[in-house]
Amino acid sequence: MRESTIMKVHYGTALAAVALVAVHILMRLTMGYSESLEYENVLANYKFVPYAIMLELILILLSVHGFNGLRVILLELKQGKMYEKAVSYGCLAGMIGLIAYGSRTIIMTNMGMV
């Protein structure tokens, strides 16, 4: 992929994350923070489909942004053909892995599998 395309995605995910994380924080303000983290409330959040979709979106946005950011840091730290290939594919794998693991939690909880 062209670097400018990747960086457009990087800035886009950052902007979208600001908006969605703001909504996420506002939703959490509906109750005390410790209450938010009680077992029943956490389950209820995941079962409320629009909110679960939003959490999934935040997960994707920040995984893409965070792992691409890590790729940038690592590319600037050290150079070399093999190293750069490993960094790029490694970050892509991390990104996909994190999204898969997070999605699994969201989907399983949403479907009442825990």
Added chain:
Amino acid sequence: MAQVSSMSDGQSSTMKSITLKISRFNPEHDESSQFMEFNVNYEKWTTVLEAILDVKKHFDHSVAVRYSCRQATCGSCGMIINGKPRLACFTKISELDSNVVTVEPMNNFPVIRDLAVKFERLFDTHQKIKPYLIRDDTELESDQKEFLQTPEEVEQYIQFANCIKCGLCNSACPTMATDSSFVGPQALAQAYRYVADSRDKGKDSRLKVIDDSHGIWRCHFAGSCSQVCPKGVDPAMGIQLLRGYMLGFRD
């Protein structure tokens, strides 16, 4: 290797003196650099380059330094003076306001010896961005005029055309310090200089060159380049304007 030398004979009484600390390093047989100290006299108008040349003339002719024009035009004499990248011929000792003046080779450039550094990377990256007007036609047809520009069109790029390729911006850039493949502020500012020139038609090929994993996106807005540029080029602004083309804000 440290040594103190001083020169006092035949100088006027209005003269003041400073300690000039020169970084000495010969990669062929030194493990690391060491400072040599010299006591040099100066007048209000004495530049750091003149002080170094004084040392060469009177104390140690083996001090390696590159210079040519002595008037901030050739871009040869960049070095770190009291911690900041500056042109030695464009920095007066009196303006430094210090009794000790330390000179070191520029950061982010391999040292040849003492204060002289290798410019190959700067010249390579500069060449890579195609620093010339690109167009299909040519001005050589006999009955045609030169390509005229309005003052507004000249305004778009003229500030960036003042670059003397001294490399001070590359020396100050934090990305240059760790990314050995980064294009660097000097070349990026020059890419903007040509892209913004109304006579030039090479925008697409130039943007392609810098749209690389070690290209323009590795600039993180530190702005150190613009702080040290002796010609007011403001490479950081050139980089942001160039980004405008790539993000679709300009065409």
